[in-house]
Amino acid sequence: xxxIDGKALAAKMQAELKVRVEKLKTFGxxxxxxxxxxGENPASQIYVxxxxxxATAIGMKSSVLRLPEEIEEVELLNLIETLNNDDTWHGxxxxxxxxxxxxxxxxxxxxxxxKDVDGFHPMNMGRLWSGNPLMIPSTPAGIMEMLxxxxxxxxxxxxxxxxxxxxxxKPMAQLLMMADATVTIAHSRTKxxxxxxxxxxxxxxxxxxxxxxxxxxxxxxxxxxxxxxxRDENGKLHxxxxxxxxxxxxxxxxxxxxxxxxxxxxxxxEQTLRAAERKLK
Ligand code: NDP
Numbered sequence: 001x002x003x004i005d006g007k008a009l010a011a012k013m014q015a016e017l018k019v020r021v022e023k024l025k026t027f028g029x030x031x032x033x034x035x036x037x038x039g040e041n042p043a044s045q046i047y048v049x050x051x052x053x054x055a056t057a058i059g060m061k062s063s064v065l066r067l068p069e070e071i072e073e074v075e076l077l078n079l080i081e082t083l084n085n086d087d088t089w090h091g092x093x094x095x096x097x098x099x100x101x102x103x104x105x106x107x108x109x110x111x112x113x114x115k116d117v118d119g120f121h122p123m124n125m126g127r128l129w130s131g132n133p134l135m136i137p138s139t140p141a142g143i144m145e146m147l148x149x150x151x152x153x154x155x156x157x158x159x160x161x162x163x164x165x166x167x168x169x170k171p172m173a174q175l176l177m178m179a180d181a182t183v184t185i186a187h188s189r190t191k192x193x194x195x196x197x198x199x200x201x202x203x204x205x206x207x208x209x210x211x212x213x214x215x216x217x218x219x220x221x222x223x224x225x226x227x228x229x230x231r232d233e234n235g236k237l238h239x240x241x242x243x244x245x246x247x248x249x250x251x252x253x254x255x256x257x258x259x260x261x262x263x264x265x266x267x268x269x270e271q272t273l274r275a276a277e278r279k280l281k
Contacts, residue, residue: 001247004146004225004254010262013145014058017269021059024276031276032061033091033117033269034083038076038102039069044095051093054265060272061088073102077110084112090279091117091272114278117271120166128174135271140172142263143204143225144179150252152202152223155180160197162186162213162240163206168227172204193217211242215249224250227260 021031033055037048048064055062067076076094083092092115094107108116113123119135127134147154159181163169169185177183181202186193188207197203197217205213206227218224228240239256247253254260 006259010266018058032089033272034089036094080110090276137171138267142267157201159202160200161204168206205240213241215245221251224253
């Protein structure tokens, strides 16, 4: 077994991004990411702080707009419209989840696709599925970078993605298909899941179920990507894959923490930078 070190790859990429940021600055463009946070969700506060910190660390401009929980939907939509037209910001991100009185769909639709660094706008999802992506959701984008870095051959391989969310499972499946893998998407209603996952050369698990995938669910020599982030009663982080059981079966495996997680924010920065670089062209 070999470990896929997401932390090390993220650090390497950040150094590369820093160079690209500096280069862009010589043309008078400072790439900027603005994050909108509504309410006081503690997990969201941490995510948002990490995003701002990493953006600043690579020399980008970054700001967090902290808005009160009771903000009206129309006010938020107006604010997004203002930011759409503000050239200082190349990426706009609204931290999810939103309070119940605000429609997530309306908010995602309001962000102009060119600045939608999360890649959740239906236009960006559609472009990805039609094979002409503009913005790609960060988590699957980061996984593709890891597979590239570790020279995992995808063409003609059997990939199984467990989980079909819009932010991980679906875009992941499409990216693997674009790389010529033969892809199966599994979910909570899939019958005989284990039979399916055992056929995978590349297995990506994004279900949010603590250590769900065990020894008997993985083929010898498979590449296993664990997206899950589950906290146990002691606050310890675990993946969707039982690392201890699977590590000696897999040829390559991502740990949790230190695997997929660190790459996600880095890819968000990469997308923002790319959006800013497009201004140059
Ligand atoms: P969602 O809850 O949106 O989706 C979970 C998916 O898993 C659904 O498609 C669901 O099926 C499927 N599923 C749930 N239980 C089972 C099961 N027992 N067997 C098969 N499929 C199952 O989650 P996300 O995609 O947003 O996130 C998944 C995990 O990844 C979470 O732990 C999350 O914290 C983590 N995550 C980590 C990130 C990172 O940067 N490391 C980023 C994003 C997420 P159905 O559709 O039928 O309900």
